[in-house]
Amino acid sequence: MEDERQRLLAAFRADRNHDAFHGLVRPHVGAMRSLARRLTRDAEIADDLVQEALIRAFRHLGDLEQGPGALRTWLFRIVVRLGLEPDRWSRRERFASPDAHERVADLRAEPRDDPVRPVLERELRERLAVALSALPQRQQAAIHLRAAEGLDYRGVADAMGCSVGAARMLVLEARRRLLDAMQEDLEP
């Protein structure tokens, strides 16, 4: 796998091959979208953000010095940088309500015998989303990268463009606030 990614990166560096770029970034698009949604809280805007991030990535991927192993955090870093520019995204017109995407996801789900369960899950998601949205954006990004993407502190630091210590503090502070906010739900 690593050899394949090295080959693709070399092919991209040679003539900015679209197929090579596609092969390199495709595995990370889903995670980029997830992170972008966490930052923007709007599926449509998040996709716009990711598209812009991909365009940037295409333009600068040749400059990536660390090799394909660092590609994932490098892509996250672009998304975080773009997502932390609130003016850029808040000025955009929203064509869907913030929870439209979630409604679609719920409706896509197969009908279950127990109608309560999806409701409870949705309630939980909503409360978690509210608690997350109350955090500063850097903490949101940090806890998402740690919990959802599984990055360690160094990976979070690389993606956030900060020191490891700062990343550690961002993650721990975000988690502390979330635990306090959702204490009732987290009780066994």
Added chain:
Amino acid sequence: MSACPFTEVVLARLLDGDLLDTDLRAVGDSPAAGMRLVDGRLVSGEEIDRHAAECPECAARLRAARRLDAWIAAGAESTGSGAVGDDALLASAMAAIAREQDGASDAEHADVWSSSPTPRHDDGGRSRSGWERGVVASRLRLVARWALVAAAVLLAVAGVRSVLDQSVPDGRRRVSSDDPVVSGIHGERDDGPRVVPEQGSGGPAREEVRRSTRDGDLARAEGAIENESTETGSAPEDTAAEARARESVDWTGAWVVFDVPDEVESGVESGAGHHGVRSRFRGASASGISLRRLTAAVTRPDLAAASFPLVRLRAMSLGLATGSMEGVGLAGSPSAYERVAERMRVAFLAALVERARAERTVRQGSSASEDALVQAIAHWPDPRSLPELGRVVVGLLAVEPTERANGREASRGAARIERALELRLMRGADRDPDAVLAVARLGLSRRLDARLVESIRGDDRALDEVVSELRGATARPGAARLLLDLWRDLDVRGRLDGEAVEIARWFERDGLAAASCASFADDLADVLRGSRNAEERERALLASAFLREPRLLTLLDGFVVGAARQEALLAAFAIARTLRSDPGTEVDLGGLSSPAWPRGIELAVRAAAGDASARRALTMRCSSEEEAFVVDESSRSPTAFRYAAAIARRSERSSPVVF
């Protein structure tokens, strides 16, 4: 919040893998290296591990943090649209990159991407590649650009024409049924069936007609569908057959065609992912549809209110009507809601109730269901559906046997609904008439009713609406009590001006359903038996006179015998009106009379109830001026009845009651 100072480092170490340097290299290289500062002292990794194993507080916090991380991860997964959406987005980005490579200059790039996180790449190779493509390729691109410009002009012309067509006031405009956006936008106003093509099918669009669920209309609707599907959607004129078909079908033109249901259908069936909104938006722009109209269509406030995507509703809806996914969008649109077929409304409300019931088991959450329920109740259009409404609402509010074991949760859920309504009532009747109507129809609690009285105080129009609702609702619990409260509120604020009889007509039997009569009688009986307030009892007695409910006769009889003078007179007046309510029935006071009954009152009652001999006997004691008043009015006015009783007393000095 955890009070243990170790909690943070425990989470960092055991959850985030925060390995200290002491774990990786020999101790002693640097005394402080790899140590963590906890509560003012440096601790090693081993000590943190030891503490985590011993401290219950840290263990609980660690469990909660693990659960939290799992939720965040699950939330990130659930918000994704899957591989299809990722591919679509990546393809879109690649197309943008290709366009940029073809059309944009390096200078433009420098302006647009000046905030790039990394230094801009000097792409000399791309320029060389452009030269290598040769002159032929450049000319082909030039031709392609001009072709695109020409196509854009043509589409713009088509768009203007479409907009002009839509502005035709007689409703005979024709919209291309092949365009899903056009179908969606004009769904609410379109008189005919809406045809929604399947997205991404590659072939002819699958036509799905939103139609009424009424059986009688279904066959006609299907006929119309066949006519519609055999013609080209862009035909310039309606055919006569189609026009007849449209006229003959009661289309539920108010179905709200929001993005959600269409998106769902297209997403499920074609795997188009959640790009449906944006894709349709872009497609519509290209075909000349007004950007403003599109934006208005997808940002309607009632779409935001429809935030209860019920899986159950979907299943129920699909079982009732083809294409009834739009039901999801009905919550915030009362006008649309009123025009939806009856069966769908029942399913919709049942789904709302189900959702609200489910919420009762949740400690916190949004009030979307309550809001939707309030709106649904307030705008329930068909009186024939009220029994159904009553059943589901009673079901919603009832404490089920399985929930009795957990009364705390159940009471909390019911309290949440009350609280939601109470908060809305505090806005005032003019600002939230829906809440006022909902409370008036539901009868959740005396406390909420008291809030209702406060919220409409001084608002005569709202008062009239509430009274109308209370008289119209089917066996609304506590309706008569609420009417008495409203009456009292007017009384104590000096707003009656001697209109007590007019207010008492709120309880007039005529126009009330049988179930409501019984419910009113129960409420009045409760007041008469339990109230320690003489004025309240008097209002209830006067109300009983207009309710004319035979079940109250025994109770009223007791008041005549043993109550104070004013109450005894009012009770006698109520008895007289009750007995008179059916002129065909012979007056029989035998069961009511007792030795304690004052004969003077009995005579007045008999006369007011229509007994001919009693009227003659009473007339003989009247002067000519008194006669008309006593004979004609004693059954209508308590004042006249009192006068009649006083006349009857003239020769009944043995009466134990002094009038």
